[in-house]
Amino acid sequence: MRRRYWVYGLLFSLTAINYIDRMALAIASNQITQEFDISPFMLGLLLSSFLWLYLFALIPMGMLVDRYGTRLVNAWGIGVWSVATLLSATSGGFFSMLITRLLMGVGESTSYPAGGRVLREWVPAGERGMATSLFHAGSLIGPAIAALGLSIIVNSYGWRFAFVIAAAVGFVWLAAWLIWFRQPELAHWLSPEERDLILSTRDTGIALPSANEPKLGLKALLRSKTIWAITFTHGCAVYTTYLFLTWLPGYLQAEKGLTLLKSGLYTAIPYLGAAILGIFIGMVGDRAMAGKSLGGGQRRVVVAACLLMSTLIFFVPFLDDIRVILACFTLSLTGCTAAVAANLSLINDLIPSKEDSGTAIAVISTGGNFFGIGAPIVTGYVISMTHQYHYGFVIAGVLLALGALVSMFLTRNSIGQAKETDHVRVAPRPSH
Structure with missing residues (x-):
């Protein structure tokens, strides 16, 4: 029995809740803008503000994950950000909302470093693409749930109640995590056969360190050209x-004239479609990687292909039919989420020791989110200047094309290993 899938489900729901809380402000933005009397540029600052401390907390959180383990750090993180989301409901203006968003960012900085480390500890290498895609699919289902559910709540009961509901869901997840999650070596609900499968196959295909070789550490990771290329x-x-x-x-409401509820529905469609397609791409990627030396960076081809799919966003300004626009959004978002998931898998393919996994994922998440923090601000500035x-969308398309080139040509080397093939075992498909 594949009881490890319960852990995959916990990781999926973790990212879903993470993104529900992130998107609550975007869903309620019209009501909040009117109530607080703020400009589009100030709204852009609020929308990006949770990333400000999130960025600086990622690497310390990754190091804490590698030192204290995933169970404790994940629990602390979702507890902090759920409290922050609850406090957002009491905000009285721009600055009080800004403070709660900053606190939320600190809490949310634990999710990807801890989640990535859980994947390295729990997932057979032959399932890594699928499991990582499922983990990251929560970042799509969360916004879809927020777009549908929170739009109804905001429309019926106001934006403050929506934040209260979002926080309550986080506290429920925290209780489930503390009750059931343990390392595979210690999980009493795991059968001996499945435990042996996990422990014997989770490192296949990886460039393993020798017995007397210590973990790399942050300084060695930052000296790796591969880490910097994956980060870009x-x-x-x-x-x-x-x-x-x-x-x-906001685009669907301002440019296409949709109501709050209808824009919520149309926002959910690309997210739901991308979640399903992203998991499918992860499964296809696992099949494509079967029998290959994962320590040689073979998964970079999947990353590059997904980024090229995402460049479809470049054509949105030239489209008029809302159905075609939604299809374009769905495929572009699919490419983005599949590329992020494949990059997380690529890091775990190329990192020699699972003891460095949390820190390595924190490094690429930090650099990656430096780009992310610019998206709402740059877009808000563009809207203010051009009124459209x-x-x-054009800026995003150009970046995606550059990312595909970098992924294909600069992310092939094992991290911290003199030779790509040192201590590498070929990854078989897991037996069940």
Whole structure:
């Protein structure tokens, strides 16, 4: 029995809640803008503000994950950001909302470093693409749920109640995590056969360190050219992801004249479609990688192909039919989410020791989100200057094309290994 899938489900729901809380402000932006009397540029600052401390907290959180483990750090993180979301409901203006968003960013900085480390500890290498895609698919289902559910709540009960509901969901997840999650070595609900499968196959295909070789550490990771290249490609995908996350509802309302509820429905469609297609791409990627040396960076081809798919966003300004626009958004968002998931898998393919996994993922997440923090601000500035969204989509398309080139040619080397093939075992498909 594949009881490890319960862990995959916990990771999926973690990112879903993470993004529900992030998107609550975007869904409620019209009501908040009117109540607080703020400009589009100030709204752009609010929409990006949770990233300000999030960025600086990522690497310390990754190091804490590698030192204290995933169970404790994940629990602390969702507890902090759920409290911050609850406090957002009591905000009285721009500055009080800004403070709660900053606090939320600190809490949310734990999710990807801890989640990535859980994947390295729990997932057979032959399932890594699928499991990572499922983990990251929560970042699409979350906004879809927010777009549908929170739009109804905001429309019926006001924006403050929507923040209260979002916070309550986080506290429910926290209780489930503390009750059920343990390392595979210690999870009493895991069968001996499945435990042996996980422990014997989670490192296949990886450039393993020798027995007397210590973990790399932050300084060695930052000296790796591969880490920097993956960080850049990650940033190109994250930029466009945050463009969707923060401005898509506003685009549909301002440019297409949709109501709050209808824009919520139309926002949900690309997210739901991308979540399903992204998991499918992850499964196809696992099949394509079967029998190959994952420590040689073979998964970079999947990353590059997904980024090229995402460049479809470039054509949105030239389209008029809302159905074609939604299809374009869906495929572009699919490419972004699949590229991010494949990059997370690529890091775990190329990192020699799982003891460095949390820190390595924190590094690429930090750099990637430096791009992400610019998306709402740059787009807000473009809207203020041009009174339309078109150039925001063009900027995203150009970045995605550059990211595909960098991924294909600069992310092939194992991290911290003199030779790509040192201590590498070929990754078989997991047996069940």
